[in-house]
Each structure stands twice: as structure tokens, then as C-alpha cells.
Amino acid sequence: MVTVSLTGASKEDAATVFSVLRTAVPTDRPSDPVPQEQTEDHPAVWTAQFEPAQxxxxxxxxxxxxxxxxxxxxxxxxxxxxxxxxxxxxxxxHKRGTASGDQEQEVDLQLRTKRQ
Incomplete structure (x- = not known):
């Protein structure tokens, strides 16, 4: 199981990233949810869990x-x-950092649109 947390993302970007991941691996979320934004003025963290057995x-x-x-x-x-x-x-x-333990690791990535 991998927990994916997105920060600095609009709800549209969060939906795009989670959609890409959902097409590749199973998730704990239904296939068509649109992330919901809070009405308060707080930074959003979008989170989902994926089980990439295949x-x-x-x-x-x-x-x-x-x-x-x-x-x-x-x-x-x-x-x-x-x-x-x-x-x-x-x-x-762009890999921003990693932290590894015995059983788990954490990786921070900066995502951008890929240029063709």
C-alpha cells in the first residue's frame, strides 16, 4: 500500500494525477471522484491510497x-x-528527496507537464 499526498495542487491537478495513478494501479477511491476543496483559506492536501500489486x-x-x-x-x-x-x-x-527505513520509504517528487 502506498499513500500519495499532493500539495501545491489545484483540485484539477489533483484529479489529473490521481486519474493517471488510477489507470495504472488499484486505489481506495471510486474511479470518478472530483477532489473537494474546503471553503476555508487553508492549504489543501489531496490524499489517496494505492495498492500496486500489478x-x-x-x-x-x-x-x-x-x-x-x-x-x-x-x-x-x-x-x-x-x-x-x-x-x-x-x-x-524531479525527485526532491527520499527517506528510507527497513520496511518503508518516502519520496518527494515535483510534478510538471511533460514536454514532447
Whole structure:
């Protein structure tokens, strides 16, 4: 299981990133939810969990992002690596940092629209 948290993302960018991940691996969310924004003036963190027992790398044109959200992936080493591969296939990814433990790792990625 990998927890994916997005910060610095509009609800549209969060929906785009989660849609890409949902096409590649199972998630704890229904396939068509639109992230809901809070009405208060607080930074939003969009979160979903994915179980990448099997995954497929997305094909086709990369989806555009409005901004450059940060994705934090936490979970099993192999599963986090698989989701990083999926995100790298769809977006331009800059690895901002990692932290590893015995059983889990955390990876921070900056996502941008991939230029063709």
C-alpha cells in the first residue's frame, strides 16, 4: 500500500494525477471522484491510497498540469518505486528527496507537464 499526498495542487491537478495513478494501479477511491476543496483559506492536501500489486505504465499523450504540485509517496519500497515509474511516464518528475527505513520509504517528487 502506498499513500500519495499532493500539495501545491489545484483540485484539477489533483484529479489529473490521481486519474493517471488510477489507470495504472488499484486505489481506495471510486474511479470518478472530483477532489473537494474546503471553503476555508487553508492549504489543501489531496490524499489517496494505492495498492500496486500489478501495474501498467500509462500510454498516450501526457496529461497537462496547471501547476507543479508536490507528490509525497509513502509505503513499501517496491510499491513506491512502481508508482514513481507510473508518474515518470506521465509527467516530468524531479525527485526532491527520499527517506528510507527497513520496511518503508518516502519520496518527494515535483510534478510538471511533460514536454514532447
Amino acid at each position: 501495474h501498467r505504465v500509462p500510454t498516450g499523450p501526457p496529461p497537462p498540469l496547471e501547476g507543479s504540485p508536490t507528490a509525497t509517496l509513502q509505503g513499501d519500497h517496491v510499491a513506491v518505486d512502481q508508482l514513481c515509474e507510473v508518474l515518470s511516464a506521465a509527467f516530468a518528475v
